[in-house]
Amino acid sequence: MPSRTVSIKPYALFFQALANQTRMQVLHLLSEKGGMSVSEICNELGLEQTHVSHNLKCLTFCGLVTPSREGKSRIYSINEQTVLPLLKVVDNHLRNYASNLFTCDVLER
Amino acid sequence: MPSRTVSIKPYALFFQALANQTRMQVLHLLSEKGGMSVSEICNELGLEQTHVSHNLKCLTFCGLVTPSREGKSRIYSINEQTVLPLLKVVDNHLRNYASNLFTCDVLER
DNA sequence: ATGTCATATGACAAGGCTGTCATATAAATC
DNA sequence: GATTTATATGACAGCCTTGTCATATGACAT
Numbered sequence: 001m002p003s004r005t006v007s008i009k010p011y012a013l014f015f016q017a018l019a020n021q022t023r024m025q026v027l028h029l030l031s032e033k034g035g036m037s038v039s040e041i042c043n044e045l046g047l048e049q050t051h052v053s054h055n056l057k058c059l060t061f062c063g064l065v066t067p068s069r070e071g072k073s074r075i076y077s078i079n080e081q082t083v084l085p086l087l088k089v090v091d092n093h094l095r096n097y098a099s100n101l102f103t104c105d106v107l108e109r
Numbered sequence: 110m111p112s113r114t115v116s117i118k119p120y121a122l123f124f125q126a127l128a129n130q131t132r133m134q135v136l137h138l139l140s141e142k143g144g145m146s147v148s149e150i151c152n153e154l155g156l157e158q159t160h161v162s163h164n165l166k167c168l169t170f171c172g173l174v175t176p177s178r179e180g181k182s183r184i185y186s187i188n189e190q191t192v193l194p195l196l197k198v199v200d201n202h203l204r205n206y207a208s209n210l211f212t213c214d215v216l217e218r
Numbered sequence: 219a220t221g222t223c224a225t226a227t228g229a230c231a232a233g234g235c236t237g238t239c240a241t242a243t244a245a246a247t248c
Numbered sequence: 249g250a251t252t253t254a255t256a257t258g259a260c261a262g263c264c265t266t267g268t269c270a271t272a273t274g275a276c277a278t
Contacts, residue, residue, distance in 0.1 A: 008137060011196075011199060012127070012128055014203060016216055018124035019124040019125035019128040020266080022266090024124070028120075037225090047267095050268070055218070055267095056225095057217060058216055063207040071224090072223060072275050073225080082198060082201070086195070086198050089191060090124075093188075098119070102116060105118075106234090107122055109164070125235090147254070147255055158255070159238070162255060162257085164236095164237095180254090181255080
């Protein structure tokens with residue numbers, strides 16, 4: 001039995017939100033170009049609206065993006081305080097310790 | 110079509126390695142107690158050996174842990190350079206922006 | 219209030235991941 | 249080299265996640 005029980009599930013859930021190409025694409029896009037409406041994201045990434053909306057809901061739920069009304073549109077912006085340092089750590093990791101991830105489709109186990 | 114195509118897949122794969130309770134438990138454990146053999150990890154977490162080995166392979170593949178022989182055992186240690194800052198960012202995020210994740214089982218979407 | 223534009227929601231099939239079982243390999247001791 | 253101990257690998261059923269389709273809601277203008 002674990003000697004000190006930290007609640008682990010929230011961590012796994014949080015990372016699950018990031019473990020998806022579409023959601024990572026959205027985060028990268030928003031982190032580079034700032035707030036965007038759903039349809040702008042769709043156009044930029046060439047993805048369907050419902051597809052993007054579903055994934056934005058997931059990102060919103062995890063506090064990674066925040067929507068704000070602007071007329072009929074909803075502008076989504078990233079949580080810079082979290083996303084920017086996170087991407088920085090991962091950039092560094094991929095470069096230095098996990099370059100193999102660039103040439104594979106599936107996780108080994 | 111994306112105006113600037115960054116390779117996104119490696120990011121998603123990397124986070125996928127973290128999007129699992131067992132693997133998060135292992136990372137937390139190793140980050141607190143240092144290097145451990147597979148059987149020690151099993152005992153600490155109360156998990157089956159094959160289960161742990163499978164997940165250690167995944168973590169190793171992603172460069173999050175590194176094994177080293179010690180007699181018949183294999184000692185696994187975390188990549189501190191990545192894991193510690195990563196957990197710090199996420200700790201902070203969960204506290205400030207995603208406390209809802211503490212009381213849910215499934216990601217909303 | 220009706221129409222239109224923008225976005226969200228619900229449901230579901232297809233595919234992917236997880237944990238477990240059975241089994242293999244690797245190192246050390248006898 | 250046979251045995252024991254420690255860990256790894258392969259296969260597979262069950263579950264979860266994904267993207268898509270059909271449809272609903274919300275805001276604005278007429």
